[in-house]
Amino acid sequence: MSIFKLSQHIRDFSLKKIIPKIGVMIVLFLTILTGYTIGIYIQNKKSLEVVNRIEDVRIPVRAIVNEILIGTSKLAANQRGYFMSGDIKYKGERLEIWEKEVAFQVKRLLEFQKDLSAADQENVNVVIVKLNQYKVVQDELEQFYDENIAPIQNRIQLAQVSDTASKDALLADLLQKAKLDHELHELIYNKSRKLRQDYQKILQTIKDTQEKDLHVETEQINTEIMVTNSVMISALIIATIVWAGLGYLVSRSLKKSIQKPVDMLTKLQAGELPDDVQPSEDELNAIIAAGNKVIHNMKSASLFAKNIGEGNFDHTFHVSGENDVLGNSLIQMRDKLQQVTLEDKKRNWITHGLAELGDILRKTEHMSGDFYATIISFIVKYVNANQGGLFVTQNNQLELMACYAFNRRKYLTKTVQPGEGLVGQAYLEKEFIFLKEVPVEYLRVTSGLGDAPPRCILICPLVLKDQVYGILELASFTVLGEHQIELVKKLCEQLASVVSAEQINQQTARLLLASQQQAEELRAQEEEMRQNMEELAATQEEMFRKEQEYLNRIRELEEKTV
Template sequence: MFNFKYNRSAFFSVSVLSLIILVLVLASLFYYLVINQVEAGNNSMAVTAELTAQSVMEKVDRNFYERFGDVQAFAFNHLAISTAENDSVVAGTQEFLNTMTAYYVLYDLMMICNSSGKVLAVNTKDKNGHAIGSEHFLNLNMANEEWFKVCTSTEGPKGGAWYSDFTSNPQIGSIYGTKGYGMAFAAPIKNNNGNVVGVWFNYASWKEVTEGIREEAEQNLSKDHKNAFVVMTKSTGEIISTGNHELLGKMLSLNSEKALQNETVIPVSNYIYGLSKSKGAYTFSGKNWITATFIPKEKISWAVFFSKKNMFAVGICLLVLISVVIYIYKFFKKNIISRINELKTLQFQLSEGEIINVNEDSRRSDEFSDMKRSLSKLAKSLQFKSSFADEISKGNLTASLEHTNEKDALGNSLLNMQSQLLVAKQKDNERNWSAEGLAEIASILRSFNLTEELYNKIVKFVVTYLNANQGALFLITEKEEGSVLMLTSCYAYDKKKFIEKELNPDQGLIGQVIVEKQTLYLKEIPVDYVHITSGLGGASPKALLIVPLKVSEQVFGALELASFDEFKPYQIEFAEKLAESIAASLSSIQQTVKTKILLEQLQQQTEEMKSQEEEMRQNMEELSATQEEMIRKEKEYIAKINFLEKQTVKV
């Protein structure tokens, strides 16, 4: 009857000839596609929900892995070892506890216990430097606490440190006026012989450690999904982190590893949700916590469409539509319905998350072909994203994702995730690098006394570890004419430079650092200030770093580093921590030397007093003998006088 060509003009002609019919058909087709789009949208939200849950869980695990490493690093500190081993708080320990609390900001409490469980030291200030009422912890006995028993046991804690599940500590809560929610960590303090001499205990604030991660995820979700939220639970299903405080402590029931029961405190049927179980991070095995992300479902309501007011019109339209569909069904069956079914199948496969290949029909140029090309583009895009996600999961954080644009929300989210993972990995590498360096310098400091060999070892290690080109160690030395800065050791190009140099404590850049007690970093170095020398000649460096050897506001000297490359912020921070460790060791060793000298002086004075006492005893004995002799002679004289008097009377 009609000679149709299946292109855009053909559909336009049909729409003109059958305006009312095609409007109804297109409306039905539109609604059909809307349902599928909503379904696809919900599926996409399911992917987003699961990726968000995974991201939150991974961040929390990595965060607690850092806390897991923190407590071990603190327990390795020489101040903690000296305090626990001597059963007495050594100089600098209290300031170290308060400084670490302020530096790490997320710890509510830090404690050092001796080998019997007695609390020797505790931080007395919070992260803002304000005094807190923590002194009542001192002298308490923690021997019956699980963390103390595990850390002092023969096998010790798994992975080097003990950690708790989500918990509430009323004692700590009373200090801060909170419920004391948090997570505890503990590690054994071992001396140089490897014997456990005490335990270091940290209590991390739950709000500082986890709430920020969850809130950030909710904020990112709310940009595209209003009323979306994230909760965290224990392995038992007890909710431990949520923006709705009424849900805190209630149970979220798991029906299976990836599904929730409808009969829970959250109406699960109203949301698209994603679950992620804690897998730990590195040596931190985690507590099998679960993160659940909830995004409100997209819904289409038929209630208004089929209201009483519209029922008559809807019925007439349906009768007309059914009549027309029956009339034209056979004609369009092979050319339109079959293609719709094909699109439906492809769309259903994509909505189910399948990675498929869509063959484009280049011979046609109509709406169906356009939709098929769009589905083909979507399928290829999902394939690229799936491959990209697989590479990221394998640890290949440098994988590239092509065919993305500003409107590609999922692609941009994956790229953002990759960027955040790269930043996190870089920070992890920097922290590990710093921790290893501090551990190595601690080993060097424990291995030598205050000798030239120790100073040379220190300078060589610092220059090598920071990839600098030259370094020098200046120490404040007392002489008869006053204090001077002595160049104790200089190292460059893997060869020790034997250079004697003596400065006044306030002379030049080094003197400025000593007086101000602040690190000096220059990228524009004064002419002829310093040259980097080697067998190839000399040249001016591009960066100069001078760090004071300072502990408890007492300066022992300065460490000067020169390099052809600029120092990065984390390297400068590491150099400052390293300088503090060196200064602490110098302070400790000097104090030991002073104590030894005082003991020798006291012993000498005791010997002198004993000698004087013996001399006085001998003098007393001689004096007593002299007195007895005088008394005897006096009696003889008196007797002679009496005899003479009697003779005189007789005469």
């Protein structure tokens, strides 16, 4: 069976088709690329070995040698500081430098010894011996200083600060110290300095060798890079020529084959929706079929978008699949526009309701017999409720001012105390209450709105500046939506302002009437007092007249008597 399939593929193979042409180009390209890659790999492997040797041996060894030279210089400097000042801190620092810097770097140098040349390996061994000898010599010099010079130095310092010291003894100590300093200098020159020069020379030799090897290996890398670049350029030129030739031949044959799909895509790019393209007999037929499917989907999407623009959100549209970005985006756009339209309708409905209530409040005489009845009738009808009641705060209690149910006014008398039932609770809490699960006996027992069991109850207080002026209670056979509840809240705010203003006006009128009554009473009292004063004045005049008459008679009698 497999042999039959192979023979079938061989018979079908033809350079007139697109896939065989591309296959030949791919095989040739892979052949050139494989040879090119192998050559680059070999060259890079050699260069990498040299680079690794430089990074792993040459550079670290040079750095280690420099650290050893710096460390030994610090050793000599600290010992000179100790001999010159006698400060013991230099002695401690020298030992610390030897352990942490010199000995540590020597240990690292031993780790690289096997990677060095035979001569450098021998030099490393000699350097280690010289460094150990140098340490021993430094220890001997410090011992000589501590046993011979340090005591004399201490006596000299004490004598210089003491007034009772003998000048002869001080002079003898100075001469003795000068002699010992000379001996110490000779020891340094003959032993320490010579050893230092020896190991520095050997270390410099190791360093120079590494620098020389580094230079040689760097030149080797540069040479290999130049060779690699030459090979790369040559292979690239050959591959470019071959590939360009084959590409030209293939492109000529492909140009004719792909003209139909190109024309179709060009029209789509320009925004046109062309008719279906006739299928071809080569491999591009799949592209043409897919393009025809795209045209069909674009036409469907265009018709769908047109219906959405006209407000027809019920127009059906079928997406090509889960990955249909355009189709799914159009569906999402339809849903969002539909939601936005619905929200706009709700907002307009709320605005219209507020405006209508405002007209009612302006046209209806406030606090008249039909005022509250007109309001509750409008609210119940507008929010599509079934029953409603409007309570107004009077003398610290809620009085049912108007009731409306089933398109008819109800004339009921009801008073609710604060905290009594849900209405009284809403009054105290100053918050609206919305019940979706209403007890069967609620209306008959608590609200007095009727006996029909509602689906929901909305109790909203009329609050203004944290003061409750009344309660609006609605009952509906359908659950009120959020926009209906929002409208009721805003209506209650508007009603609270009206009721507050009317109560203030009523209070003002009552105060004005009382003031007028008091003024009338005062005027009556003033008139009565005026009349009393006039009568009192007349009485006083009469009494004065009679008194004068009595006095005159008395004088006459007195005169007669005389």
